[in-house]
Amino acid sequence: MFHLPRTFCLGIPLRWVSALLLTSMALVALIPAANASETKHDALMESVHQFLYQETQALGNEVVINLRAPSPHLPTCTAPDPFLTNQNEAPLGRVSVGVRCGTDSRQVRYLQAEVDVIGSYIVAALDIERGSQITSDMLREKNGNLGDLSPRAVTQPDDIIGKIARRPIASGTAIQTHFIQAPHLVERGQRVTVIAQGTSFRVSREGEALEDGAMDEKIRVRFDSREVLTARVVKRGTLMVDF
Known part of the structure; x- marks a missing residue:
């Protein structure tokens, strides 16, 4: 049983004192729970942080990563395997990182990060x-x-x-x-050579380019027979048919 000094109790209803004591006890009880929730996500946070650092260290001299912690209500992510949700862009600015959890990688969750390089x-x-x-x-x-x-x-x-x-x-x-x-290697209306080749043959024909084309771009070519096909630009005035 708690005993309060007489000077503290003067003028304060007993029910208020009891409420204050209960609130204080509840806050103390929450501290271990909060620490436990942070601990269970430590491996996940460290895995994502290291992943982002590896993906960005070649981009600049200094990397700063601010990672938003997952909800404490989520279960622990075992064997975290991070991946970028957008493989076509460098992980800069606001980034979403996917994480596969578990040995079978069936569970996937997403974390948000701010990456400055x-x-x-x-x-x-x-x-x-x-x-x-x-x-x-x-x-x-x-x-x-x-x-x-x-x-x-x-x-x-x-x-x-x-x-x-x-x-x-x-x-x-x-x-x-x-x-x-890229600079155009073929101009629209230009006479071009179109090559088709395989393991045991090589055929070339002349035609007219119907579009401008840069290196490795695919454009349409029309032949004298009025046949039209698509070929890839491989050098100036020359295209290749891909099989």
């Missing part, structure tokens, strides 16, 4: 006109948080140099994939 990316060093073929002196590196960039931003100069500007690009602008395109 400090690194270099490419911007225009000067105003680039539409239709210009981009050279190295038109570009410069800039350091910053890659997570603030558009998912379409291009960070490697080799992926930009030699490409054609599809639109005007202002100085200081980060280069994005839809700003540039």
